[in-house]
Amino acid sequence: MPKKRKKIGLQWQALTSTISTTFVLILMGLVVICALTAHRLSQSVRQSLTVTVMMTDDATDSATISYMKKLEKRPWVKDINYISREQALKEGTEATGQDPTEFLGVNPFLPSLEMHLVADYACTDSLIWISKRLKSNQLVSDVIYQKDLVERLNSNLRKVTYVLLGLAGLLLLVTLVLINNTVRLSVYSRRFVIHTMKLVGASWGFIRRPFMKRALWIGLIAGVLADAVLAGGVHALWQYDPTMTNYVTMENMAVTMLAVLVCGLLLTLLCTCISVSHYLGMREGELYE
Numbered sequence: 001m002p003k004k005r006k007k008i009g010l011q012w013q014a015l016t017s018t019i020s021t022t023f024v025l026i027l028m029g030l031v032v033i034c035a036l037t038a039h040r041l042s043q044s045v046r047q048s049l050t051v052t053v054m055m056t057d058d059a060t061d062s063a064t065i066s067y068m069k070k071l072e073k074r075p076w077v078k079d080i081n082y083i084s085r086e087q088a089l090k091e092g093t094e095a096t097g098q099d100p101t102e103f104l105g106v107n108p109f110l111p112s113l114e115m116h117l118v119a120d121y122a123c124t125d126s127l128i129w130i131s132k133r134l135k136s137n138q139l140v141s142d143v144i145y146q147k148d149l150v151e152r153l154n155s156n157l158r159k160v161t162y163v164l165l166g167l168a169g170l171l172l173l174v175t176l177v178l179i180n181n182t183v184r185l186s187v188y189s190r191r192f193v194i195h196t197m198k199l200v201g202a203s204w205g206f207i208r209r210p211f212m213k214r215a216l217w218i219g220l221i222a223g224v225l226a227d228a229v230l231a232g233g234v235h236a237l238w239q240y241d242p243t244m245t246n247y248v249t250m251e252n253m254a255v256t257m258l259a260v261l262v263c264g265l266l267l268t269l270l271c272t273c274i275s276v277s278h279y280l281g282m283r284e285g286e287l288y289e
Contacts, residue, residue: 018218018225020182021268024175025226029260031171033230035164036252042157044247046122047078049150053113053134054142064111067139071113076121076130083112110141123154176267183271184278187211194276208276215272216265223264227257 055064061084068082083091088109093099100108121130127150131143187194197207234253237244 017182018222021179021218021222021264022225022229024178025222025260025264026229028171028175028263029226029230029256031164031168032256032259033234033248033252035168036255037247038160038164040247040249040252042160043119045153045157046119047116049117049122049145049153051115051117051127051130052144053115053140054144055111055113055139056141057110059111059139061111063139064113067137068113071115076118076126078116078118080113080115083114085109085111088112122150124150175263176271179267180271180274183215183268184275187272187275204277208273211272211276212269215268219265219268220261222268223261226260226264230256230260 065082068080071077071080085107088111089099089101089107092109117126117130121127124147127145127147131145134140134143194207198204231253234248237248
């Protein structure tokens, strides 16, 4: 009967440890998803920034298109579109409701290129360098982009990044403390077993082995359960708003699930090793304190 009760007690400890670890890993996974989604969103916002390259009055269509094809090969160009004089006139007439050629007699619009940059180049320093490089071409009269918007955008993105990094670091610390306390309570209930094994001459590695094996299973199960909950939540989000697949991508989910699983395994193993070593180093009198 005592053996059966002891076995049930160990199973209950393993269950509570697994549940506690699962909840902590879910919180960690949520922070990882938020961080990856914020990064994806920032890239999307940066790539939506439009840089307009105004051509000179004597720039022909063929020369402009040839220049556009050269720009397409640049590593900082995401995509680029050619706006001809006629298209610019049409868009201007639709916007103002009046055709300027009626009172000017000529088309006042210049041909232009509307360009979107790769996210890493959509920052103030890179835009200044790109603008100077573009203006050095004799076909280009001016380069236009919203400088204030770029500065505000990058400033806000930096703030969000710092907040998320701080939150991730804090949560990692909390996760380590919570898992360590959970594991330590579990090991504490078997401290006399550890001491007895030590008295009969068992090596520290031999004593640690069953605890590490148990911790491995707890970390693995907790990681899988946390991944299942996160995957279910993200799937429900995708069903509710299909556009979220552009930001919470399958790639991000794969990274998150792998991170949660690896952290679950490493943290439980690390905390178990530390806790068992702590009781292995105790004297008999200290076990009753």
